Amino acid sequence: KELVFSGVQPTGNLHLGNYLGAITKFVTLQETHDCIYCVVDMHAITVWQDPAELTRNTREVTAAFIAAGIDPKKNIVFNQSQVTGHAELAWVFNCVARMGWLNRMTQFKEKAGKDRENASVGLYVYPNLMAADILVYRATHVPVGEDQKQHLELARDIAQKFNNDYGDSIRGRGFGDVFFPLPEPIIQGPATRVMSLRDGSKKMSKSEPSDYSRINLTDDADAIAQKIRKAKTDPEPLPSELKGLESRPEADNLVGIFAALDHKTKADVLRDYGGAQFSNFKSALVDLAVTKLGPIGGEMKKLVQDPAHIDAILADGSERAAKIADENMKAVKDIVGFVRR
Ligand code: AQP
Numbered sequence: 001k002e003l004v005f006s007g008v009q010p011t012g013n014l015h016l017g018n019y020l021g022a023i024t025k026f027v028t029l030q031e032t033h034d035c036i037y038c039v040v041d042m043h044a045i046t047v048w049q050d051p052a053e054l055t056r057n058t059r060e061v062t063a064a065f066i067a068a069g070i071d072p073k074k075n076i077v078f079n080q081s082q083v084t085g086h087a088e089l090a091w092v093f094n095c096v097a098r099m100g101w102l103n104r105m106t107q108f109k110e111k112a113g114k115d116r117e118n119a120s121v122g123l124y125v126y127p128n129l130m131a132a133d134i135l136v137y138r139a140t141h142v143p144v145g146e147d148q149k150q151h152l153e154l155a156r157d158i159a160q161k162f163n164n165d166y167g168d169s170i171r172g173r174g175f176g177d178v179f180f181p182l183p184e185p186i187i188q189g190p191a192t193r194v195m196s197l198r199d200g201s202k203k204m205s206k207s208e209p210s211d212y213s214r215i216n217l218t219d220d221a222d223a224i225a226q227k228i229r230k231a232k233t234d235p236e237p238l239p240s241e242l243k244g245l246e247s248r249p250e251a252d253n254l255v256g257i258f259a260a261l262d263h264k265t266k267a268d269v270l271r272d273y274g275g276a277q278f279s280n281f282k283s284a285l286v287d288l289a290v291t292k293l294g295p296i297g298g299e300m301k302k303l304v305q306d307p308a309h310i311d312a313i314l315a316d317g318s319e320r321a322a323k324i325a326d327e328n329m330k331a332v333k334d335i336v337g338f339v340r341r
Pocket of ligand 1 (some may be wrong): 007008009010011017018019020021022143144145146147148191192193194195203204205206207208
């Protein structure tokens with residue numbers, strides 16, 4: 001049976017990239033799949049988080065899920081640290097994954113930067129915890145942005161190596177030949193990698209110091225308008241065909257954002273705006289972005305006023321998640337050979 005899992009880190013500044021690359025996909029998938037959506041607070045602390053802000057950001061991501069249209073009754077919405085199976089399986093995966101595999105992870109290299117000796121060990125083994133997040137539910141499909149593709153491939157490698165290494169033990173217990181499915185990424189549509197509004201070669205990111213590089217989900221209409229108007233572009237009008245976008249990263253990015261917000265393809269957008277000056281196109285994009293994002297930001301701000309309500313949603317989701325994770329962890333412990341109660 002297909003099961004969807006995905007997560008978002010509570011590291012502040014939730015932005016349009018997170019929304020278009022991940023959260024909108026979560027909303028669509030809930031119509032057709034059983035879905036588990038996680039606020040991955042244990043991932044967040046791989047780089048320093050102020051404790052009070054971590055709590056606030058965990059509630060804010062939960063509020064964003066709900067404001068965007070995720071139904072916490074139909075789906076499981078929870079925070080990672082409340083379900084112990086994530087950390088338990090991550091340890092097993094620390095012993096399955098190879099150093100060489102992790103050494104190839106580009107996100108670690110980017111986030112650790114030059115001062116690698118000073119990066120946390122958690123940041124290095126982050127992909128193992130991500131594999132555990134998905135596989136502790138034996139989830140089959142993972143909607144993510146393009147930047148997570150390499151981590152998903154690693155999760156598949158880990159699942160496969162576990163299935164192989166423990167093959168005899170798995171088969172002896174009535175699970176068939178494999179215990180873990182090889183999870184498939186869902187990376188689709190015109191905005192799988194939303195770029196910075198200031199630099200078309202960098203992805204839009206929470207940690208970029210310039211707030212003008214991103215549209216935050218909590219930005220009001222004025223801020224959205226200002227950021228889009230100031231967004232970097234080139235002097236040429238928009239092309240009418242896709243191949244005209246290839247060498248123009250900033251134009252490509254804005255067209256992709258428009259298409260994703262309007263549920264169209266980039267070709268559709270160029271059909272409507274090919275030949276238009278950026279000033280006109282940007283005005284249309286401001287209107288669209290304010291219409292689509294304004295209500296979500298407003299609802300988020302309302303929801304975070306009631307932390308007890310959000311905490312109750314997370315507690316309920318954690319309980320339901322733990323039921324599945326605990327059952328799977330019993331099987332993992334038996335397969336590995338751990339004596340358990
Ligand atoms: N720019 C992006 N375009 C499309 N999708 C994106 N995602 C992130 N940035 C973009 C997707 O959003 C989901 C949640 O991301 P995350 O919270 O796990 O953190 P991240 O990938 O580290 O995101 P940031 O915002 O870029 O943070 P920093 O600045 O810390 O690196 C994921 O599915 C991700 O693919």
